[in-house]
Amino acid sequence: MSETAFSTSAPATGPDPQTLAEATVQAMYPRDNASQALGMKILDIAPGRARMSMLVRSDMLNGHATCHGGFIFALADSCFAFACNSRNLNTVASGCSIDYLAPALRNDVLTADAQERSLAGRTGVYDITVSNQDGKLIALFRGKSYRIKGEVISGLYPAP
Numbered sequence: 001m002s003e004t005a006f007s008t009s010a011p012a013t014g015p016d017p018q019t020l021a022e023a024t025v026q027a028m029y030p031r032d033n034a035s036q037a038l039g040m041k042i043l044d045i046a047p048g049r050a051r052m053s054m055l056v057r058s059d060m061l062n063g064h065a066t067c068h069g070g071f072i073f074a075l076a077d078s079c080f081a082f083a084c085n086s087r088n089l090n091t092v093a094s095g096c097s098i099d100y101l102a103p104a105l106r107n108d109v110l111t112a113d114a115q116e117r118s119l120a121g122r123t124g125v126y127d128i129t130v131s132n133q134d135g136k137l138i139a140l141f142r143g144k145s146y147r148i149k150g151e152v153i154s155g156l157y158p159a160p
Helices: 017-031 033-037 069-084
Strands: 041-046 049-055 089-100 109-120 123-131 137-151
Touching (some): 017 041, 017 069, 033 069, 041 069, 069 089, 069 109, 069 137
Antiparallel strands (some): 041 049, 049 109, 089 137, 109 123, 123 137
16 A cells, blocks of 8 residues: 555545545544454555455464454455445445355464455445465455445545
8 A cells, every 4th residue: 555645636536546545544444443453454455455464363262272253254344344445435234254264373464355346336246365374265255335325535526
């Protein structure tokens, strides 16, 4: 993600899509107490895409000494949220599913990679992969989004 801050001197038609995605993250992440509390970091953002990481801490382990599935789900869900809000249009989840493929262990660094598969009208479909630091696939998550009223950053440009 670029370190360049969003400029409010963008043309009336709005900023370019990449600048808009970066500005949206800069607005959303500071308000996302859940992602911050879990130590999630945003690695990359683009229109319809996001990449985040999270270290598996000892307080995230279940009774089998593996990462509790809820924390893996939370990482994938946060990544989904940043991807589907990257166009500055308030968007929420209408449904999600996850398949756990392998356990994550203490001190693993999990990376979630979200990619928009479909966007039509108010709805979208996003696939998120979660892998560990060795590239081993841990989970597959599919999120369905629904655009609601409003913008992440109000007043940038008229919503379509």
